[in-house]
Amino acid sequence: MWHRSLFALFLFCAFASYGHAEVIDLEGRVKAVDAESRTISIERKTPKGTKTLELEVTKKAGDLGSVKAGDKISFSYDPDLEVVTKFSGGKGSDTASQNAKCRVVFSISDTGDCKLRLVRASEEKGETRRERQKNGTWVFTHFFKETADAEFFESPFGPVLNVTVDPSKKSLVFTPASPPGSANKASAVTYPGKLRVPFVVEADLEASGNDFEFQINPMPTKLSQRQAMVSIKSGDAFKHEATVRVSSMTRDAQGKPAFDPHLIEEEKISLKDPWEKSFRLPVPNVRNRDAYTLRLGSLGDSAVVLSRLRVSGTPLPSIGLSLAEKDGVIYADKVLPKSLADKAGFQVGDVIAAIGETEPKSRDEALDLMGDLPLDESVQITVKRGDNKKVFKVTPSFGK
Secondary structure (H helix, E strand, C coil): HHHHHHHHHHHHHHHHHHCCCCCECCCCCEEEEEEECCCCEEEEEEEEEEEEEEEECEEEEEEEEHHHCCCCCEEEEECCCCEEEEEECCCCCCCCCCCEEEEEEEEECCEEEEEEEEEEECCCCCCCCCCCCCCCCCEEEEECCHHHHHHHHHHECCEEEEEEEECCCCEEEEECCCCCCCCCCCEEEEECEEEEEEEEEEEEEEEEEEEEEEEEEEEEECCCCCCEEEEEECCCCCCCCCEEEEEEEEECCCCEEECCCEEEEEEEEEEECCCCEECCCCCCCCCCCCCCEEEEEECCCEEEEEEEEECCCCCCEEEEEEEEEEEEEEEEEEECCCCCHHHHCCCCCCCCEEECCCCCHHHHHHHHHHCCCCCCCEEEEEEEEEEEEEEEEEEEEECC
């Protein structure tokens, strides 16, 4: 009798194992990949037509940074769990692309709390665009296809130094060179507008043995105000690893920088998995409306390639007008050439009588009013020029 019971148990186990789907080996073409969330979309041709699988990828399966849209791969697939347990093909995780990308994500809150995140970046294509969000913030996404795309970075806050667009790479290229009177090899651009906290910056980088840095500078810069300096470097072109460091600095009355202890000590990290750290600028932990400029640059002997830049937050609108105050009178002390103010007819010395319907009582109030103007919406600014009043209509933009 026990022989029959044992045989029945054997049959039950056999059928139970057979009922659970085994891992299947398949081939397909990558439609989309997200290395951060470890998800992949794969198209397969079947007798019934093309089928798309939306799957998660286990960490043991391999480095998703080695795969991009359009690659043909072989993969092991668990249909019950809908996960990829192994894959090969694409660029190959052991022979990562010479154009491997690292996405650097920096965010700052309105109280000075910051996060820095590094992940593999998949190839992303698109058009330069700006989009207004429902909460009033804006998202600016920049791709670099033509030489003219570098003109966006011509900024009143800093010159373009040894930076060009390479149409063949569809990227902004920071090429080190020695500027006149300097022994340092450097290249840099400044984002052409000011951003009010909170904001987020994303940069997709390619590099080889070079420091890529970006500075977050409060505007207007005053003595003892904190500037954050984020440094990213990779000796293997971001195939496997990167070195990260975050510093804070102030400037003295002569403009000489004074560095504080590092906010993130230099750390070598693996890019096989996303890396993230939090820190805060040494500023009062209170909500503020500070505006910052973003300076991007590189130091070293080899070029850095930036294939995509995404900035999201609240930009301060600009018409290209600088204000000063003397004896209680607020006036234009600078009109940027070719700016909206210049085209509208503003002149140096024009007294600001009203911004919209409000008559500012101080330069600070006038700057606040200018900073709160709606982007891409027409506004009236009234000025006094001698004994005459003039009303200018301008539509504030972000940048120039």
